[in-house]
Amino acid sequence: MNESIDLKKTLYKDIDKAFCREAFCADCGSANVVCDDTRGEIICNDCGLVIEEHMMDLGPEWRSYTAEERKKRSRVGSPINYSIHDKGLSTMIGRENKDIYGKKLAPSRRAEIYRMRKWQRRTRTHSSRERNLIQALSELDRLASQMGIPRSIKEEAAIIYRKALEKRMSRGTTIEVMVAATLYAACRIRKIPRTLDETAEHSRTNKKQLGQCFRQLVRLVDVAIPISTPIDFISRFSNELSLTGKASGRAIKILETAKKAGITAGKDPTGLAAAALYISGILEDERRTQREIARVARVTEVTVRNRYKELVKNLQIAVAV
DNA sequence: AAGACGAAAGTGGTTGA
DNA sequence: TCAACAACTTTCGTCTT
Numbered sequence: 001m002n003e004s005i006d007l008k009k010t011l012y013k014d015i016d017k018a019f020c021r022e023a024f025c026a027d028c029g030s031a032n033v034v035c036d037d038t039r040g041e042i043i044c045n046d047c048g049l050v051i052e053e054h055m056m057d058l059g060p061e062w063r064s065y066t067a068e069e070r071k072k073r074s075r076v077g078s079p080i081n082y083s084i085h086d087k088g089l090s091t092m093i094g095r096e097n098k099d100i101y102g103k104k105l106a107p108s109r110r111a112e113i114y115r116m117r118k119w120q121r122r123t124r125t126h127s128s129r130e131r132n133l134i135q136a137l138s139e140l141d142r143l144a145s146q147m148g149i150p151r152s153i154k155e156e157a158a159i160i161y162r163k164a165l166e167k168r169m170s171r172g173t174t175i176e177v178m179v180a181a182t183l184y185a186a187c188r189i190r191k192i193p194r195t196l197d198e199t200a201e202h203s204r205t206n207k208k209q210l211g212q213c214f215r216q217l218v219r220l221v222d223v224a225i226p227i228s229t230p231i232d233f234i235s236r237f238s239n240e241l242s243l244t245g246k247a248s249g250r251a252i253k254i255l256e257t258a259k260k261a262g263i264t265a266g267k268d269p270t271g272l273a274a275a276a277l278y279i280s281g282i283l284e285d286e287r288r289t290q291r292e293i294a295r296v297a298r299v300t301e302v303t304v305r306n307r308y309k310e311l312v313k314n315l316q317i318a319v320a321v
Numbered sequence: 322a323a324g325a326c327g328a329a330a331g332t333g334g335t336t337g338a
Numbered sequence: 339t340c341a342a343c344a345a346c347t348t349t350c351g352t353c354t355t
């Protein structure tokens with residue numbers, strides 16, 4: 001009795017350890033840290049330090065890049081093989097009508113085995129589509145957790161994936177590309193877009209393949225994907241640049257007037273968002289270099305410059321450089 | 322020395338004949 | 339199917355802070 005309680009205690013202690021990877025703030029040492037699941041961040045309540053961004057979910061994770069990460073992933077057991085729908089746990093009834101001693105079976109027994117085989121065939125999900133889906137969903141899990149994408153959007157991506165599979169879209173592409181494209185689409189629908197570059201980076205695909213697959217997805221599957229506006233990117237970029245809300249609000253205003261002036265059409269939304277942030281950074285005295293902004297927006301400095309010049313010229317913003 | 326600027330050439334996608 | 343085209347990138351030399 002006592003023993004089992006002790007066992008439970010230690011078990012919970014271990015679980016606690018696994019869940020609260022950072023119990024104290026690295027900056028001020030406060031234990032007042034909170035976990036924001038929806039944003040995937042761990043934040044210190046006292047000094048505001050973001051202890052961990054892009055927090056992953058606690059599913060299996062078997063990639064690591066640094067010694068620190070390697071320590072963290074020790075919680076992982078051996079991965080279940082999702083590529084086989086039943087995880088390799090079922091028994092297969094053999095085809096030969098013999099028992100284990102090699103003796104022929106009695107006719108009544110044979111008939112019984114035959115019926116069993118028939119039902120196994122019928123219940124076992126061995127269609128290629130089913131197998132594809134199982135593999136895809138596990139890849140979706142991996143990708144979404146690596147990119148720090150909330151669960152609700154992951155579910156949306158899974159729904160889109162099923163639709164795409166029904167339209168027989170898997171021909172000519174790999175599961176990985178399809179998954180990345182659906183996840184990208186789901187993010188766009190929910191108005192927290194990731195860039196194609198970003199998505200491709202975390203997936204074993206390239207931007208070109210992903211873009212092609214995404215276009216095919218839009219064409220074939222009946223999903224309304226809103227055009228992503230530069231404003232959708234502002235909050236994420238300004239967060240990455242640790243700009244204040246004041247600066248990002250200013251950037252949004254700039255983009256709104258730019259839209260009214262009709263100079264946003266046909267331009268890369270991330271480039272526009274980057275330029276708006278650059279301008280608002282200067283105006284609000286929180287200047288970031290073009291290089292920094294270009295890096296988080298995944299465009300070149302040249303693009304930031306070009307958009308920025310256009311905005312300044314067309315909106316008559318007085319920027320004291 | 323780092324950041325900003327701009328010219329020139331190259332790339333991949335879209336459009337219209 | 340192909341050429342023209344717009345947007346963006348890469349590269350690199352120059353100027354500014």
